Amino acid sequence: MRRAPRFNADAYILDLEDSVPPPEKSAARESVGRMVQELGEAGQTIVVRVNRLETGLTGGDLEAIVGPHLYCVLLPKVEGPDDVVEVDILLRHFEREKGLEVGKIFIDPALETASGIRQSWEIANASPRVAHMGASGGKGGDTARSIGFQWTPEGMETLFLRSKVLVDVRAAGIPYPMSGGWMDIHDLEGLRRSAQQAKQLGYTGMxxxxPSHVPVVNEVFTPSEEEVAHYKGLIEAMEETRAQGGAAVTFGGDMVDIAHEETARAMLEIAREMGVPGA
Structure with a gap:
């Protein structure tokens, strides 16, 4: 875990759930609790995947990890909004107990079941702590088993799931919809195609x-210098048209108006936040 910062990811997920055998859960809590503090003090953004509520372990997990450097809790296998509400209440308790600002720690509900995906709108609105959410459509995982789809690299079988959840997330005003991951460690071209599709749908990350997946996904989701130049050119064209009393103009072969200008300005703001040169 101490090697995490070298990988240049936006955030790091420490796991207490499926990767930890039951006899090692207690020791893992202590270790992850220490790493949340250590990595957080080093300036890293830290997320912890806790055990699902049905295990009875979630409260103990939260007690061990809640602190000033915990950014977000990844809550697995969320079935409905009540799961989020329950974790919100637990977080509030431990924040108060430890003298922290209440509401500072976010929740990322993992929608890995048919019930969770069906109720994604309600889940997205269950707590103001929900800042990240998306649909998982990985190969052979919990979602595949629950829905019954047969995974393909093209992702057509999960397109509806990912689109449905994305619309619910956006409608709820959640700023950072996150797509599920790519399971094949070595197929970086497949990863690139999957990331590009997620970006085209409207997701902001994965x-x-x-670690080998980080540079590929960062490249896909970061606006390119060419895209920045396009957005700036569109804005300039619209400003010139408006100065002449117009409201629409042909730019790059397309008819554009104020709606396209607003989109371009929003994309430039994202590029600036990511530090893209020229934005």
Missing amino acids: HLIH
Whole structure:
């Protein structure tokens, strides 16, 4: 875990759930609790995937990890809004107990079941702590088992799931919809295609399972210098048209108006936040 910062990810997920055998849960809590503090003090953004509520372990997990450097709790296998509400209440308790600002720690509900995906709108609105959410459509995982789809690299079988959840997330005003990860560690071209599709749908990032995936996904989701130049050119064309009393103009072969200008300005703001040169 101490090697995490070298990978240049936006955030790091420490796991207490499926990757930890039951006899080691207690020791893992102590270790992850220490790493949340250590990595957080080093300036890293830290997320912890806790055990699902049905295990009875979630409260103990939260008690061990809640602190000033915990950014977000990844809550697995969320079935409905009540799961989010329950974790919100637990977080509030531990924040108060430890003298922290109440509401500072976010929740990322993992929608890995048919019930969770069906109720994504209600889940997205269950708590103001929900800042990240998306649909998972990985190969052979919990979602595939619950829905019954047969995974393909093209992702057509999960297109509806990912689109449905994305619309619910956006409608709820959640700023950072996150797509599920790519399971094949070595197929970086497949990863690139999957990330590009997620970006085209409207997702802002992906959960990843391996450090080798980070540079590929960062490249896909970061606006390119060419895209920045396009957005700036469109804005300039619209400003010139408006100065002449117009409201629409042909730019790059397309008819554009104020709606396209607003989109371009929003994309430039994202590029600035990411530090893209020229934005």
